[in-house]
Amino acid sequence: MMYSLEAGGKRLRPILVLTAAEAVNSDSLARSQAMPVASAIEMIHTYSLIHDDLPAMDNDDYRRGKLTNHKVYGEAMAILAGDGLLTHAFYAITRTVALGTSPETALAIVSDLARLAGAPGMVGGQAADILGEQGVTSLAELEYIHLHKTSDLIVFSVLAGARIGGATQQQLESLQQFARKLGLAFQIQDDILDLIGDEAKLGKPVQSDVQQQKVTYPFLLGMEKSVALVERLTEESKQALADAKLAKPEYLLAIADYLMNRDH
Ligand SMILES: CC(C)=CCC/C(C)=C/COP(=O)(O)OP(=O)(O)O
């Protein structure tokens, strides 16, 4: 569990939890209450990558610049490390109550996580992705896959931080739109970088869609249209962010711009 957690990565999802909490409520208490939830979402994300890399799924040898979990510890231990991280995440969230988060808010966060990381969310998106590899995938199906396998954890992160900051229902709705579009842009950019990125920066080999046997936006739309789509989705996400009328939206805005131009 620690091998994959400590391998690093961008820690985007925990950063979004903390930044969303601060964007709604600049009180430093909100940030500290958000910390256990930030840790929890990184545990969930890391579990998903360990399982995604397994021979039964993407069969990848490198992740975050290191050998994948199963290459070091074997498949059985890699499955269990993922299971352990998934389970511990729910325990971690309960720790936010000891820091002053109300039990009602903590319960809403647990409920969001079970839905957005589970079968209606990330797990369902990954299942559709794997089933899609066996046939023809349309653009609509690909959008469904990306929205669930990737956007849903990003939506969770932004909503959880905002809930801890005390966001209104209307703010939560606008932030959900912000995160949904940001997540979609993020996954399309991931697919672009998988083709044209720098292996040393990405920490994993760069492969063609054909080698990967994966249907992606660059595969369906071509590179130019995919890059333009990332830009359009990022602009739309920033509009939704403006609609949320947060106390301090600057850092969330900066993250959206950073992700559009990222190279790893
Ligand atoms: C329940 C599980 C196992 C979920 C995995 C979700 C996920 C987003 C995997 C990585 O996608 P990817 O294969 O497009 O990314 P990468 O190129 O980093 O492998």
Ligand SMILES: C=C(C)CCOP(=O)(O)OP(=O)(O)O
């Ligand atoms: C959802 C996708 C695209 C898988 C990789 O996610 P990240 O690009 O956030 O991976 P790390 O930085 O956490 O390693």
